[in-house]
Amino acid sequence: MGTLTVITGPSGVGKGTLVQRLLARNPSIWVSVSATTRAPREGEREGESYFFHSRERFDALVQEGGLLEWAEFAGNCYGTPRAPVEQQLQAGRPVLLEIELEGARQVRRSFSKARQIFLAPPSFEELERRIRGRGTDSEDAIQQRLLRAREELSAQGEFDAVVVNDDLDQALLKLEGLMGLG
Template sequence: MVSQGKLIVITGPSGVGKGTLVRQLLQRHHELRLSVSITTRSPRPGEVEGKDYYFVDRKRFEQMVQNGELLEWAEFAGNYYGTPLLPVKQRIEAGESILLEIELVGARQIRERFPQAQQVFIRPPSMLELERRLRSRGQDSEEAIARRLKRSIEEINAANEFDFQLVNDDLDDAIKQLENVLFAVV
């Protein structure tokens, strides 16, 4: 009999470096699998359908919500994001450890549906640094940056809801801390 895998939730404000940390983890730990989210936003340059996201229109996404096909979902910055339920469930039952890189609303839904999930909150070193990172990406309008910064305050205030918190100030240190949390590395 195959031992059950685990669900690992990584969240934090937009621009905090969740994606970079997750990519590093996946490169270093081939036993981890990333759950590919579904979104209604347009692909960013270089994003690949089925690898970075599944891109769907709002009508299809809303059908998936109604049909109970999503483990979690949220609307963020004017777009829907969600995690398909069936592939995650099948992979965990097959003994795989699945990483979810999601927003606060989705993380709260996961806590309700999968209370055994390991939940990690990534904090920015400061709000000034978070703003600098958002601006340096060069992909959001001033309005979108302002919206993301306002939302980040609510998210940071919820950090204590999570099993673990770490500050992404130095990438190497943050990866080591994350590995300690996930794998009990000493």
């Protein structure tokens, strides 16, 4: 049986960048591709970045039990398809979920042995700078993300470990150590 690691943290903290670096150094890790109702961003590809679904299709997956976890965030839904995760764990592979706080809480109830890691910014101001620097969100969406980030940051104590992403290389080393890869 493989091991399941959950990484969460506020939008803009660098989860995606850190996971890309982790995978480049540890290709045996299988990362779940999430389903979402949001529109693709430039460069994102169906089945690689996300599975992009209509709200109706997403709701059907929820009703069918086809998602391990799901949450609504900033007006869009995100979720983890259940079957591929279970297949990879059965095959003995390390599985990584990069998901939002509510999803992490749902996974904790389903997989109590999962490693739960919270990725935190060095400061709230730095987090805001990163979110604004993306240039992809309206001011309303930015404010929603920042409000949500404050709530998420207050939940750090729920996790097995907290990794502060102030230096990408150091954060990567700490993450690898927590996952037993170092």
